[in-house]
Amino acid sequence: MSVGGVPTDAQWAAITTNDTAADGQFWYAVQSTMIFCRPSCPSRLPKRENVTVYADPHAALAAGYRPCKRCRPLAQPVSNATWVAEIDTLLATHSQEPLTLNELASLAHGSASYLRHVYQAATGATPLQRLKTIRLTRAKALLTATDLTVAQIGVLVGIPTTSYFIAAFRTVYGQTPLQFRRECQKRNC
Ligand SMILES: [Zn+2]
Missing domain, CATH: 1.10.10.60 (Homeodomain-like)
Structure with a gap:
């Protein structure tokens, strides 16, 4: 079924900006690491020439790529409400540690700025205020x-x-x- 292709300029722009709006529309695999990701993955930006784009994550899997542990490209995308609840649990269980926004984002599998935005929109407080x-x-x-x-x-x-x-x-x-x-x-x- 779906074969990998080179990223279009729009797809490459989504990858470079970790655009969550592109999640579910395509997945990208990186030849140098043999890992595939969602467009929003906050992991280090690969070289464009190493990137192959797939319309179906299972096609990337079939091509021999491993799913990224950070953005979990095969998992169902979690709703914001579920994610905010996960963040609340992380905050409560890690509140005794010197937790930074970046560490929280890493634990919650998201980018720091997006996490703060979603959390504040849902709760009215930033994660660090909470x-x-x-x-x-x-x-x-x-x-x-x-x-x-x-x-x-x-x-x-x-x-x-x-x-x-x-x-x-x-x-x-x-x-x-x-x-x-x-x-x-x-x-x-
Ligand atoms: Zn990833």
Whole structure:
């Protein structure tokens, strides 16, 4: 059935810009690596002369190429809602680590800018804003439920620089972690 071809200028433009709108329309295989990808794959741009384009990913597979582990070209494209839920799970499970947007994008198999765009459109917050909320909410719980120091709690929730932890906490809640803890003890919360 579908035979591979050289990329058209439009297809090559989609590959170079990681255009998600082209996903599902064609797949591209790279001779130097013997791997095939979706157009949106954020992996390193191949040389154009090494690229073969297929209308069907199974034709690329039949031609001996392996599916890219990053963009998973044979998987059903996930809906944005599913992807956002996956990102939320990643944020919650990795919130104690020094997670950057690029690392999150790599874990979530997408490009950083596209991930931020989709996530913010769906939730109203950027992934890093959401990450901060998760960390500070956890810090609040630890401040009331434990006797750990502010510095220890900062480390535990993924904000190891104490001064930054205190400043972020005060910006969001209007008081320092210690003020919050004392007030909570007074009110028996
Ligand atoms: Zn790929």
